[in-house]
Amino acid sequence: MPSAHETHDFDVIVIGAGGAGLRAAIEAKGRGLRTALVCKSLLGKAHTVMAEGGVAAAMGNVYAEDNWQVHFRDTMRGGKMLNNWRMAQLHAQEAPDRVHELEAWGALFDRTQDGRILQRDFGGHRYARLAHVGDRTGLELIRTLQQKAVSMGIEVFMECKVLQLLRAGDGAVNGAVGYWRATGELVTFSAKAVVLATGGVGKSWKYTSNSWESTGDGHAMALWAGADLIDMECVQFHPTGMVWPLSVRGLLVTEGVRGDGGVLRNNEGTRFMFDYVAEMFRAETADSEAEADRWYADHSAGRRPPELLPRDEVARSINAEVKAGRGSPHGGVFLDIATRRTPEYIRRRLPSMYHQFMELAGVDITAEAMEVGPTCHYIMGGVRVDADTAATTVPGLFAAGEVAGGMHGSNRLGGNSLSDLLVFGRRAGMGASDFAEGAPGTPLDPAMVEDAASKALEPLGRDGGENPYDLHQNLQEIMQALVGIIRTGSELTEALGKLGELKARAAKVSVSGGRAYNPGWNLCTDLPAMLTVSTAVAQGALERRESRGGHTRDDFPGPDPEFGKVNLVQRQPGGGTVDVEITLAPEPLPAMPDDLAALFEEAH
Amino acid sequence: MTEVATTTTPTPAGTTPRGAGGTGSTPSIGDGVRMRIWRGDPAGGAFEEYRLPAQEGEVVLDVVHRIQATQAPDLACRWNCKAGKCGSCSAEINGKPRLMCMTRMDQLPEGPVTVAPMRTFPIIRDLATDVSFNFEMATRVPAFAPAPPPAEGYRMAQIDIERGQEFRKCIECFMCQDVCHVIRDHEENKTRYAGPRFFIRFAELEMHPLDTNDRRDLVRERMGLGLCNITKCCTEVCPEHIKITDNAIIPLKERAVDAHYDPVAWLGRKILRRTKRSAAEAAALHPPGPAPAP
Numbered sequence: 001m002p003s004a005h006e007t008h009d010f011d012v013i014v015i016g017a018g019g020a021g022l023r024a025a026i027e028a029k030g031r032g033l034r035t036a037l038v039c040k041s042l043l044g045k046a047h048t049v050m051a052e053g054g055v056a057a058a059m060g061n062v063y064a065e066d067n068w069q070v071h072f073r074d075t076m077r078g079g080k081m082l083n084n085w086r087m088a089q090l091h092a093q094e095a096p097d098r099v100h101e102l103e104a105w106g107a108l109f110d111r112t113q114d115g116r117i118l119q120r121d122f123g124g125h126r127y128a129r130l131a132h133v134g135d136r137t138g139l140e141l142i143r144t145l146q147q148k149a150v151s152m153g154i155e156v157f158m159e160c161k162v163l164q165l166l167r168a169g170d171g172a173v174n175g176a177v178g179y180w181r182a183t184g185e186l187v188t189f190s191a192k193a194v195v196l197a198t199g200g201v202g203k204s205w206k207y208t209s210n211s212w213e214s215t216g217d218g219h220a221m222a223l224w225a226g227a228d229l230i231d232m233e234c235v236q237f238h239p240t241g242m243v244w245p246l247s248v249r250g251l252l253v254t255e256g257v258r259g260d261g262g263v264l265r266n267n268e269g270t271r272f273m274f275d276y277v278a279e280m281f282r283a284e285t286a287d288s289e290a291e292a293d294r295w296y297a298d299h300s301a302g303r304r305p306p307e308l309l310p311r312d313e314v315a316r317s318i319n320a321e322v323k324a325g326r327g328s329p330h331g332g333v334f335l336d337i338a339t340r341r342t343p344e345y346i347r348r349r350l351p352s353m354y355h356q357f358m359e360l361a362g363v364d365i366t367a368e369a370m371e372v373g374p375t376c377h378y379i380m381g382g383v384r385v386d387a388d389t390a391a392t393t394v395p396g397l398f399a400a401g402e403v404a405g406g407m408h409g410s411n412r413l414g415g416n417s418l419s420d421l422l423v424f425g426r427r428a429g430m431g432a433s434d435f436a437e438g439a440p441g442t443p444l445d446p447a448m449v450e451d452a453a454s455k456a457l458e459p460l461g462r463d464g465g466e467n468p469y470d471l472h473q474n475l476q477e478i479m480q481a482l483v484g485i486i487r488t489g490s491e492l493t494e495a496l497g498k499l500g501e502l503k504a505r506a507a508k509v510s511v512s513g514g515r516a517y518n519p520g521w522n523l524c525t526d527l528p529a530m531l532t533v534s535t536a537v538a539q540g541a542l543e544r545r546e547s548r549g550g551h552t553r554d555d556f557p558g559p560d561p562e563f564g565k566v567n568l569v570q571r572q573p574g575g576g577t578v579d580v581e582i583t584l585a586p587e588p589l590p591a592m593p594d595d596l597a598a599l600f601e602e603a604h
Numbered sequence: 605m606t607e608v609a610t611t612t613t614p615t616p617a618g619t620t621p622r623g624a625g626g627t628g629s630t631p632s633i634g635d636g637v638r639m640r641i642w643r644g645d646p647a648g649g650a651f652e653e654y655r656l657p658a659q660e661g662e663v664v665l666d667v668v669h670r671i672q673a674t675q676a677p678d679l680a681c682r683w684n685c686k687a688g689k690c691g692s693c694s695a696e697i698n699g700k701p702r703l704m705c706m707t708r709m710d711q712l713p714e715g716p717v718t719v720a721p722m723r724t725f726p727i728i729r730d731l732a733t734d735v736s737f738n739f740e741m742a743t744r745v746p747a748f749a750p751a752p753p754p755a756e757g758y759r760m761a762q763i764d765i766e767r768g769q770e771f772r773k774c775i776e777c778f779m780c781q782d783v784c785h786v787i788r789d790h791e792e793n794k795t796r797y798a799g800p801r802f803f804i805r806f807a808e809l810e811m812h813p814l815d816t817n818d819r820r821d822l823v824r825e826r827m828g829l830g831l832c833n834i835t836k837c838c839t840e841v842c843p844e845h846i847k848i849t850d851n852a853i854i855p856l857k858e859r860a861v862d863a864h865y866d867p868v869a870w871l872g873r874k875i876l877r878r879t880k881r882s883a884a885e886a887a888a889l890h891p892p893g894p895a896p897a898p
Contacts, residue, residue, distance in 0.1 A: 042682070043739065044776055045690045103758055106748035106812065108765045108772055115759030133769065139689065140772060151747035158739075182728050211684040245661020251687050356687060359706050360663070469673035513678025516645065517729035520677030 005177075005186040005449070010036045010155075011436040012429075013176060013191040015162050015218065018046035019138075019421030020401025020428070021197030022145035023098075027429025028195075029154045033436055036189065037149065038157040038178065040213050044146045047199050047211045048421065051138025052254035052352065054120055054130025055422070056415030057095035061116045063127040063299065068092040070126055073599045075416060077280070078124040078310045079380070079409020080549045081564060082231065085592040086387035087407040091416070091423050098422035099131050107144040109133055121259040124310040124413040126284075127299065135254050135352050141418055160187060162217065163525060164452040165194060165225045165397065167575070168442040172395035173225055175444050177452045181522060184515020186453050190444050192436035195390075195428045196222060196383065196399040201235075203472075203526075204534045205376035206480035207250035209241055215526040216533030218403035222383045223532060223582065226575040227392040230405040230567040231381035232533070233540030236412055236550040237485040239314035241375025243332035248360050250375040253335065253353060255414040257370075258307045260349050261296055262337035264318065265369070266326035272333075273306035276317035281309055312411040312549050315374040319485055322373065332373030338366055374485050378417065380408040380550060381540065384569065389431030390424055396435060400428035406567075410549025457515075459524040465510030468523045475502055475530060483538050488554045492542040499535050503578060506531060528578040539584055540568045565589055637709060638716035639667055641679065645729050652676075653716065658709065664719060665693055665704035668731075680730035688843060691777030695731050696720040701779040701841045722782040737794055738778050741802050746822065750814035764813045771808035771852060773844040774801065780838035780848060786831045797828035800838035800848045807852035810859060824860040829853070 012028040014021045017039035028035040039046065058071040071092035076083050099117065103109065109131050110118040119128045133140040149156070162178035166188070175190040198218030202210025223229055240253040258264075266272050277285045285306050286292035292305035307314065318333050328334055337346055343366035347354050350365070357363040357370060382405030383392050390398045401421045408416060459465070482495035506527050511520040546560035547553050566586035573583065637658045640651040654671045665683055672679050683693040686705045693704040698718050709717070725733035750758070780800035787793050798806070806823045809815050823829045836849045846852075 041684055041692065042735070045684045045692050047685070049690045049775070050685050050687065100753075100757060104750055104753065106750075106809075106815075108760075108768050108812070111760055111762040111765065115761050116757065118762075133772070136689070136773065139775065143772060143774075147742075147745075147748070150742050153743075156739075182732075182734075211686065211690070213684065247659065247662045247666040248686070352689065359688065360708070361661070467673075467677065469677060473673070511677050517680040517732050518678040519672055519680060 005188050005453075007188045007190065008036065009190045010034045011191065012036070012193050012195065012432045013038060013189045014195040014197055014429075015176065016046070016197035016199060016401070016403070017043055017156065018048035018197060018199055018401060019141055019145060019418060020425035021046075021195070022142065022149050023422050023425025024195045024197055024398075024400055024429035024432065025154050026145065026149055026152065027426050028433045028436075029149075029152050031429075031433040031437075033433050036155045036157060036191075038160050038162055038176070038189070040159065040161050040181070042158050043156050044142055046142060047214060048142045048418070049139045050209065050211065050252060051141070051418055052135040052252065053122055053256040053259065054132030054137045054415050055095070055099055055141065055418035056122070056125060056129050056413065057099045057131055057419055058092060058127075058129060059096045059099065059117060059119065059131070061112055062119045066127040066129060069599055071095070071129065072596070074125050075413060076409065076600070078413040078416075079411050080559065081409065082234070082548060082567075082589070083409030084387055084406030084590060085596060086590065087424070089596065090387055090427070091407060091420060094423045095419040098419065098426065102141065102144050102422070105144050105148045107133075107140050109140070120256060121296075121308065122414045123255055123258065123308045123314065125415065130259070130415040132256070134348070135256050135350050137418065141421075157187070161522065161525060162221070163456050164448075165221050166444050166448050167225060168445070170395075171226060171575075172442070173397040174442045177449050179456065179515075179525075182517055184518065184521070188444060188449055190441070192439040192441050193396050193398060193432035195432050196392075196397065196403050197401045197425065197428070198403045200402040201379050201530075201533045201537070202376045204475055204479045204530045205484070206476040207241065208376040209238060209250055209252040210376070215530050217526070217529045218399065219379075219382060219536070220529035220532040220578070222392060222394070222397065222399060222403070223536070223570070223572055224576050225394050225397060226572065227394045227397060228384035229382065229536055229570045230384045231410065231540065232379070232405075232536040232570060233544050233551045233568065234380040234410045234549055235376065235537060236311055236378040236380060237315045237374040238377035239311055239318050239374055240335055240372040241377075242357075242361065243328070243371050243373045244330035245361060251356070251360070252375065252377065253370060253372050254350070255311070257335060257337055257350060257353060258305075260337065260345075261340045262335055263305070263307050263340065264314070265334045265336055266321045267328060267334075268326060271307075272321050272326070273309070273314065273317055276313065276320070277306050277309065278313060281313070285309065310411055310413060312552075315485060316552060318372075318374055328371040330371050332371040334369035335372045336369040338368055343367075378402060378412055379537075380410060380412050381405045381537075384567075386431075388427065389434070390428035391431050391435070396439070398428045398432045398435075400424040410551055456525050459509050459511045460515065460521055462508070462510035465508045466505050468509050468511055468520055468527060471502060471506055471509060471527060472523060472530070475534060478502070479534055479537075483534070483541060486552050486554050487541050489542060489545075492538050495538045496535065496542070499531060499538060503531050506578070532578045532582075536570050536582055539570065539582060543568055543584055543586075637667055639664075639671065640716050640718045641668070641671070641731065642720040643676075643679070643730050644727065646727050649727070649730075651718065651720075662709045663705055664695075664697055664702075664707045664709060664717065667709060667717075668704060668719070680728070680732040682732050689775060691775030691843075694722055694777045694779045694782065696722060696782075701782050703777060703779075703843050706843060722778070724782045724784075724788045725778075735778050738776070738781060738799075738801060741798050742805075744798070744827075745802060745805055745809070746817050746819055748809060748812065748815055749817045751816055758814060760813045767811045767851070768808045770846055771804040773846055774804060775844060776801065777843060779841045779843070783837045783841045784832075785835070785837065786828070793828065793831060796826070797831050798823070800832075800853065802827065803829065803832070803856055804846060804848055804852040807856045810856060818863075820860045820863040823856060824864060829857060829860055832857075
């Protein structure tokens with residue numbers, strides 16, 4: 001019974017303490033609401049710290065021509081027009097304010113000669129647009145927000161894993177139940193509004209840039225609470241992850257390397273990206289190395305290098321080169337900045353990349369090329385939200401950041417994630433506050449708490465069952481092999497069959513040890529979300545019979561205009577669990593107003 | 605960490621016997637690895653030894669993960685990014701504080717590798733320690749308080765922010781706190797000593813071109829800056845190579861002392877107002893322009 005557990009009452013609880021969660025909590029607390037921040041790790045360790053390159057915002061500090069309309073257009077084109085136009089608009093309009101706000105909270109971005117915030121080039125962005133701090137921008141962002149949150153006295157529940165959202169009789173979300181990792185003791189939260197800011201899903205793949213926390217908890221909990229997910233098949237494989245040593249395979253190599261002059265070569269030394277420029281980008285992409293190289297110093301002296309095409313284009317090209325036998329010794333391609341920039345420049349602009357390769361691979365990137373290949377990095381799909389308020393389709397439930405869908409369409413541009421966290425983190429905080437201020441609050445359902453708790457504890461009481469680590473490894477192998485960067489119908493069908501088998505095995509998982517700080521048990525409680533989300537991704541991928549953005553079907557290699565008009569919506573009507581079937585239906589994208597649509601017809 | 609006893613854990617029944625010198629299916633190098641990990645809780649514990657095949661290019665954290673997956677599923681350890689960026693997996697490896705994710709096995713000496721929790725913080729379980737001291741200390745740092753932005757937005761020169769940027773590289777691994785003997789050997793100091801991590805935070809704020817709060821008396825009187833006798837242990841263990849002692853603590857000591865004892869500086873301040881102003885004073889001097897874009 002909940003009365004026997006530790007229980008807390010708040011107006012707003014925010015689940016997840018990365019950039020979006022912190023920003024949402026700051027907004028709600030600033031409104032004077034009783035606000036809690038709940039996170040699986042220690043404060044300040046969220047996956048946001050891994051973001052390297054920068055935060056995209058059309059401030060126009062380096063190229064005065066830049067403005068929100070150009071940023072909006074780049075974002076929509078990068079997402080292959082599957083984006084929620086209103087989210088892309090708000091994002092482009094509000095990102096500069098959010099960056100300036102960070103500065104007023106103590107962030108120290110790199111500067112231009114005249115003392116303004118410096119901006120760097122990144123793939124898919126027409127102008128140098130990423131405010132940054134060397135190659136550790138995510139750390140700066142999270143530390144600034146963390147220090148702001150601490151100074152406001154926001155209550156933080158660290159190392160607290162949320163298992164399930166709680167709902168009132170009318171279906172509205174009114175709390176959550178979880179446990180303290182240190183003790184394993186249960187804790188329940190009663191709240192008038194809940195913000196999901198739980199990040200991504202990458203831990204279901206074998207080679208990923210994501211940390212252990214990226215298990216899709218928010219995606220799954222939203223679905224189980226009856227909320228809609230959209231376009232879950234749209235998963236981004238970042239083109240440049242480390243490929244060697246094997247133990248760090250998948251670890252991110254920032255796009256900033258290419259923005260700062262690095263180029264991709266195959267084992268013949270060829271800059272192969274010139275061979276992979278899609279029709280959509282041909283007019284604005286350089287067609288010779290000389291032209292591309294002129295562009296770095298002056299964007300009016302040449303067109304963009306093809307290495308800076310959107311991530312989906314680059315990742316597919318690398319995949320094709322390796323498949324054609326032109327890859328590097330460890331199955332990637334070469335990313336070369338050593339022959340193109342001085343060691344001093346590289347160490348100043350890319351200090352953590354220098355450090356990472358030196359320490360982990362014994363490679364000096366100022367003297368040698370890096371070996372890189374695609375790594376599972378980000379999910380564009382996610383919880384369906386209202387653009388202005390971040391409200392999900394379930395009353396009382398809000399979502400922001402990677403867990404929310406729509407903003408990035410079928411492919412996210414680099415740098416648009418940090419700005420997304422800030423813009424929609426704030427909006428989710430506002431939306432949740434508006435909702436909470438008018439809400440009376442409803443009592444928690446003790447049966448729902450008890451049910452979630454007893455399910456979570458089952459693996460500890462069971463003997464001789466499946467090892468959760470084996471199950472997780474099997475899941476990663478299935479998703480990597482069958483729901484990876486290039487997909488086909490038969491393999492997706494096979495994946496869904498195997499995921500069904502895994503769900504049956506997951507019901508029999510067991511683990512030794514007690515409840516106190518037991519990672520094996522913690523993993524058991526992450527598995528239902530990982531299996532739910534993996535199923536949604538595979539189902540969406542099977543249904544979307546086209547290739548678009550991060551979703552590539554070998555059996556449907558081109559885009560299909562009909563699929564370009566729809567979100568694939570998945571739900572468990574009325575709510576569900578990992579074992580309940582997920583329905584799927586196409587629904588039309590929100591229609592873009594004419595004035596914005598006109599931006600795509602202008603010559604460029 | 606006091607070594608209580610040494611025991612060897614047999615491979616638990618029901619798991620694949622990958623132990624004993626690399627007889628499993630995993631490719632192995634040489635004779636495999638031996639790792640002695642402290643297992644226990646606040647009531648006590650001991651080192652337990654694990655054997656498993658070696659794999660090329662592994663870091664200590666990889667081996668810990670393989671032990672969890674095959675031999676000790678409940679072995680507690682913190683980690684997140686596995687890339688040296690989050691500062692979660694701090695431990696004492698062969699007696700020295702290091703990040704498990706950035707310590708390559710092939711660069712450690714031959715023989716068993718010893719992994720113990722950070723000694724300065726109370727044990728939760730195994731390698732996970734209670735680092736809440738640091739989060740409590742963070743709440744005692746008076747917030748950044750800039751003057752209101754001028755109409756055209758803040759301007760700062762790169763050279764003026766680089767000092768602060770060095771300190772903001774901190775990943776909060778808390779190894780500097782762990783190794784600082786002021787609290788490592790003197791538990792009683794924890795109530796009155798912020799420690800190296802927070803001295804660089806104070807230095808960063810002190811050197812921030814926009815900040816208006818004066819924290820020099822606070823850091824001297826309440827944060828124990830004087831207890832640091834600049835042995836540089838913190839600088840030596842910093843995985844971000846921040847020059848904690850030279851670039852933060854020593855300048856902070858000089859500024860704090862100047863603020864308090866130097867009669868010339870004191871008089872100068874009275875006459876010329878060459879100290880930081882309070883946020884309220886600064887606001888009065890610089891009427892706020894429009895916020896940086898609405």
